[in-house]
Amino acid sequence: QVQLVESGGGLVQAGGSLRLSCAASGRTFSSNAMGWFRQAPGKEREFVAAISWNGGSTDYADSVKGRFAISRDNAKNTVYLQMNSLKPEDTAVHYCAARLHPWLTTDLHEYAYWGQGTQVTVST
Numbered sequence: 410q411v412q413l414v415e416s417g418g419g420l421v422q423a424g425g426s427l428r429l430s431c432a433a434s435g436r437t438f439s440s441n442a443m444g445w446f447r448q449a450p451g452k453e454r455e456f457v458a459a460i461s462w463n464g465g466s467t468d469y470a471d472s473v474k475g476r477f478a479i480s481r482d483n484a485k486n487t488v489y490l491q492m493n494s495l496k497p498e499d500t501a502v503h504y505c506a507a508r509l510h511p512w513l514t515t516d517l518h519e520y521a522y523w524g525q526g527t528q529v530t531v532s533t
Contacts, residue, residue: 411435411507411522418503418527421495425531429490431505431524439463439483442508445490446517447501447529454517457503458490462511470515472498495531502526 417429429445444459458469458479467479476495481488488505506520514520 411438411441413505413507413522413524415503415505415524415527418529420530420532422532423495423497425495426491426493427495427529429492429503429505429527429529431488431490433486433488433507436509438486438507440511442510442513443479443481443488444506444508444513444515444517444520445479445488445503446506446520447499447503448526449501452501454504456515456517459513459515460488461513466513468513468515492529495529497531497533499529500531501529503529 412434414432445457446454448454460467460479464481476493478491504526505524507522508520
């Protein structure tokens with residue numbers, strides 16, 4: 410079992426920044442690829458960013474490339490999502506997810522464990 414708890418969401422003006430954190434407990438965190446996904450009202454959950462077990466590989470959705478950065482600290486069992494130049498279209502509940510495999514994927518169905526989500530709201 411893996412328990413994931415996200416934090417760091419909130420309300421920010423367009424152009425601002427937020428850093429989301431996801432604290433993991435349970436199974437060995439350092440052997441799992443991790444991902445961030447988001448879901449806006451009335452829309453399907455979508456991929457945002459992912460990172461391999463050691464941080465050596467990352468991937469991003471086209472919509473966030475150049476603005477968001479995913480990172481991890483295996484000593485702290487935590488994965489981060491630094492979000493800069495936020496836009497109103499980034500408004501969504503953001504979820505952290507753990508894959509029971511060391512290599513990343515953008516497919517949300519490949520992630521076995523999910524956090525409860527944290528709301529990010531970007532105002533104009």
